[in-house]
Amino acid sequence: MAHAYTPGLKVTKKTIVRKERKLPLKGNVLVKVGDEVEPDTIVAKTELPGDVQTINLAGKLGIMPDEVKDFILKKEGDPVEKDEVIAETKGLFGRFLKTQIKSPVKGTIETVSPITGQLIIREPPIPVQIDAYIKGKIVEVIENEGVIVETVATFVQGIFGIGGETKGVIRRIVDKPSDPVTPDVIDDSLKGAIGIGGSIVTKEALDKAVKVGMSALVVGGIDDMDLKKFLGYEIGVAITGNEQKGITLIITEGFGKMNMSNKAFKLLTDSEGKHASVNGATQIRAGVMRPEVIIPLEGETGEDIEIKEARGLEVGDLVRIIRAPYFGYIGKVVELPPELQKIETEAKVRVLVVETDNGERITLPRANVEIIEE
């Protein structure tokens, strides 16, 4: 390939953020292009078809499936109330020994099958609505499906998260990016807040954050062992966002004790007191999705934002090493030898030479660094 290039995570002071907000099924869009929206403004709604209940009428009445039509009191499309009688046998001597079948739910008779003797009742539709998630402006309406909301914001992507969309006020909870987040830095004043931490969060600190009702925690790293204990299970594939643990957690660097990058720490803590929207949802397959912190900037138009073209790795770029044994080191690219080189494992790969802050020069595979985007 022409060049090895691992795009870094976006950590940007000012950028234009666009979010697509789409219904799972077609429905109604409630806003129009140009509308200003708050994070909790409902932008579209629809109704999902209700749940379905099946009743084996033939079985319950002790008759053949094709006889069901003779005993049923309702027809397809009829509404029924819960406990309403929907079928009954004739019984002996009028009402004695009469078998009655009552509807287990309120709904509509969907089908009655003469082949299987099954009756299907559909419950009332389930309303579904979606909110704007971020404060911003509607820039596009996708007819019957949803909208695109746009805002000018400080935007920080994490590498991994759990828990879904939430919002709150940014609060710094440690002094330095290398400080761990322990239970003692969390108190009741953080209720509803998005806490910005340092290098690692412990399970005990996470438990306390849930207890005081924090919305989210953004931190450099976490031990996988602690994450497993916190979740109560082992994460299998990297698709998250639906965890219901009472908090959204965003890891910016990786697993283990990892100082949050200075840039991310500074951007986030400089935004102390501002309202932000966050999402821990992560998907590391085709259609990569990373967790994010979006802090809308009031009164900014975004006209002065330069759009940088994605490009390959170049000498002078600032990179982060993302694999052992130098995981977490940050340095500048000083050499990009074109020819393949044999590394310790004997694999022949494209390499680069990185000079770290303390002047150490490290040769490593290009695949094991990511660009720190300015």
Add this chain to the structure above:
Amino acid sequence: MNTKKDLKRILATDCGSTTTKAILIEKKGEEYRLVVRGEAPTTVEAPFEDVTKGVLNAIREVEELTGVEILDGEKIIKPAQDKRGVDIYVSTSSAGGGLQMMVAGVVKQMTAESAARAALGAGAIVMDVIATNDKRMDHERIELIRRLRPDMILLSGGVDGGTISHVVHLAELIAAAEPKPRFGTGYDLPVIYAGNKDAREEIKKILEKKSALSIVDNLRPVLERENLKPARDKIHDLFMEHVMAHAPGYRKLMTWTDVPIMPTPGAVGLLIETVARKENIEVLGVDIGGATTDIFSVFQGVFNRTVSANLGMSYSISNVLAETGIPNIMRWVPFTIDEVELRNRIRNKMIRPTTIPQTLEELMIEQAIAREALRLALLQHKEMAVGLKGVQQERTISDAFAQTATGETLVNMMTLNLVVGSGGALSHAPRRVQSALMMIDAFEVQGITRLAVDSIFMMPHLGVLSTVHERSATEVFEKDCLIRLGTSIVPVGTSAKEGQVVVTVNIGDKTYQVKYGEMKLIQLGLGETVEAEIIPAKGFDVGAGKGKPVTTKLEGGVVGVIIDGRGRPLTLPEDHGKRIAKLKEWFTELDVYPSIP
């Protein structure tokens, strides 16, 4: 398209989820050979959203490397003349997450299982199987169909002429769920009915208005026989018509190819089937990827494919850990590492899947995880690759002493002739012997087995090519695709003591003896074969029965002949120190790593 006989130049591409790979094959003299391979990033997703861009880039790389002019703008030049054009162009695709299906059948162990085999064989990921006896409530089944949003549903049930009410009920459930396809809301979900032919009219009434219904021959017309081909073929057709046609750029790509685009694993399966049939051998093929591990096999002439959707080396690496546990991974690692540290390393690979091991320690850990992913994938394969269940068997007196239940696995590691590995962990291991040992350890091969790897993952291209031109596909497979590693000799048995000779191998005037718990490597180069007499010790079997010698030709390769005296089933010492000592002994004897930490 040119007539099949005089194809001179063939172009094939495989659009994977990250890379599009193009190969060019030419007829040189009387044989077909690979000329070159080009690749480019796949362009299905934003900002390109047009798969053909990546295809064109990969073809341009082929043009640059060969000097053959293939493209006229965005058009593929046909036919081939001198240094210009190709005679045929074929392609496979697994971009966009591949083909995801749900299957339904009346009895879980019978028609539902047959339906799952048909879907897997066609190259699909089976998201779930619904059956009348799956112990779920109806509302749970409906909820499941709704939530999973498959690309397609395969419904079967009932033998021809049998009862129809069960399969009709399943159709009612599918209709009630009003399933929506994964891509967009603008088209109906394809449903294939391959059940009791007497139920067709009822099925039509129920499903025709709520889905894009297709009806094919019953995949289990009688209990004793499966007829999976019509369902498999229909899945391939619908994959193109409905699923791929909604993915960006595929409509255009479809007009370029001379035969329909196939799902990548479906094409690999076809090739494995072709090879097994042509050579009359039993074959096991494996493709270990970042997200999934596919296993293909042909045993007793029956083809099977399974995909372990959540066993892989990057995206799914954490799931390997979740399924097998830390101790099972650590047993293959010849040094001590703290569990907290190991867990963090595995997770960091999951979140940054494109990184590669830089140190030997890291490589050994990755190869330990690969062994477990392969082992688990084969276990799943063994459960699916079984004889038909519910079939009455005629028994003779002798059978009564060796009773086999119906539905036993077809996978027999002793009769297996050839293992072919592919995917990053096996194709790109720095030393080929590492791939050989990973496969021996993970699959616990038995008896005499040839080992090979697919060097540059050409099997999909050759699979789809085999549907139009089998000769070129098999010739290139033999000569350019496979890297032959050599042969493993594994006596099966457990009742030996450490130090007791378990097998003696006579090659010419040389005799090699391997003791219980030992491994040995005999040099035998690529293209070389030797006649060997293999004499197992009493209680050990290399294929002819306990203690019975076998005389056979052994094939060499880039590794050689590996004699594995560790017995089967393979157990490693429980004691931590002893286990590490043993691993070091084997790695040293086979020269697996440049050094061991």
